[in-house]
Amino acid sequence: MKGAVLYGPRDIRFEERDAPRIVEPTDAILRLSATCICGSDLWPYRGISPVAEPTPMGHEYCGIVEEVGKAVKSIRPGQFVIGSFATSDNTCPHCRYGYQSSCVHREFMSGAQAPVLRVPHADGTLVATPELPPAEMIPGLLAVSDVLGTGWFAAVAADVQPGKTAVVVGDGAVGLLGVLAARQLGAQRVIAMSRHPARQQLAREFGATDIVTERGDAGVARIKELTKGVGADSVLECVGTQESMMQAIHATRPGGSVGYVGVPHGVELNGEELFYTHVRLHGGPAPVRRFLPDLIDLVWSGKMNPGKVFDLTLPLDQVAEGYRAMDERRAIKTLLRP
Numbered sequence: 001m002k003g004a005v006l007y008g009p010r011d012i013r014f015e016e017r018d019a020p021r022i023v024e025p026t027d028a029i030l031r032l033s034a035t036c037i038c039g040s041d042l043w044p045y046r047g048i049s050p051v052a053e054p055t056p057m058g059h060e061y062c063g064i065v066e067e068v069g070k071a072v073k074s075i076r077p078g079q080f081v082i083g084s085f086a087t088s089d090n091t092c093p094h095c096r097y098g099y100q101s102s103c104v105h106r107e108f109m110s111g112a113q114a115p116v117l118r119v120p121h122a123d124g125t126l127v128a129t130p131e132l133p134p135a136e137m138i139p140g141l142l143a144v145s146d147v148l149g150t151g152w153f154a155a156v157a158a159d160v161q162p163g164k165t166a167v168v169v170g171d172g173a174v175g176l177l178g179v180l181a182a183r184q185l186g187a188q189r190v191i192a193m194s195r196h197p198a199r200q201q202l203a204r205e206f207g208a209t210d211i212v213t214e215r216g217d218a219g220v221a222r223i224k225e226l227t228k229g230v231g232a233d234s235v236l237e238c239v240g241t242q243e244s245m246m247q248a249i250h251a252t253r254p255g256g257s258v259g260y261v262g263v264p265h266g267v268e269l270n271g272e273e274l275f276y277t278h279v280r281l282h283g284g285p286a287p288v289r290r291f292l293p294d295l296i297d298l299v300w301s302g303k304m305n306p307g308k309v310f311d312l313t314l315p316l317d318q319v320a321e322g323y324r325a326m327d328e329r330r331a332i333k334t335l336l337r338p
């Protein structure tokens with residue numbers, strides 16, 4: 001089997017790897033229908049989060065179950081399944097509170113940019129669709145695995161409510177699907193912060209009512225202007241830099257909420273400054289498993305199509321070009337077909 005392996009900065013190779021097999025009785029082996037490249041894969045790709053050794057890449061996946069371990073009860077060979085980037089037993093206290101990405105048995109998935117994938121804790125991690133999906137639905141179902149699930153958690157963590165105003169900081173794939181999530185959760189006004197015309201267009205298709213092109217303090221000033229000086233009820237932070245985090249906190253009204261899902265890189269908060277903002281902060285690695293059944297249903301019933309976020313589709317053996325296109329911001333998100 002050949003899969004994507006990262007050796008160092010901008011050195012991604014498509015090379016021979018051992019095919020995964022059942023290791024634990026709770027495992028499943030999937031033949032992937034589609035996989036993709038995550039914005040978070042760009043941190044190690046760019047050398048900002050260095051890899052210590054050659055690392056199999058990829059953590060977003062959907063496909064058909066080929067084999068299950070002896071202890072797997074609910075997942076069966078032949079089913080089409082979607083799982084989260086974080087495995088979970090879905091039974092421990094953290095899982096029962098809806099924080100499956102903090103499961104006591106959590107493992108972060110890797111190696112999904114490949115034709116075959118081993119998923120630990122199959123019963124608690126995977127959710128099956130009602131039947132095999134039509135080919136055109138696969139991008140939408142793949143998006144549920146991480147990028148939509150993460151945008152959705154940003155909106156839930158930011159306490160998006162019907163009739164209220166939400167701001168989305170970040171016009172990457174997660175931010176764009178954060179726009180979709182905020183609209184689906186009933187926000188009346190969704191302000192997307194983007195200076196990139198193609199991304200502004202997609203944000204509008206996903207339901208953005210306003211676009212703000214300014215950044216930093218100027219961006220905050222523009223949000224204040226658009227909200228009669230008050231600030232937004234909910235802000236989704238989908239980048240993970242110091243500037244984006246401060247932009248999110250300062251764009252939120254006193255008593256409002258920031259949902260932050262951008263993996264922080266060098267973000268430091270000043271306690272005293274935070275104290276006087278009166279802002280709620282909630283975030284972390286998205287507990288996608290909590291949302292999987294509902295999000296699969298919304299895609300299955302045609303109520304939303306998050307698959308539009310993939311603006312480049314390549315065969316898996318061209319994975320290196322997929323990374324380059326996202327690194328150079330020529331593509332929002334690359335779908336890979338094994």
Ligand SMILES: [Zn+2]
Pocket residue numbers: 088089090091092093094095096100102103104105
């Ligand atoms: Zn658990």
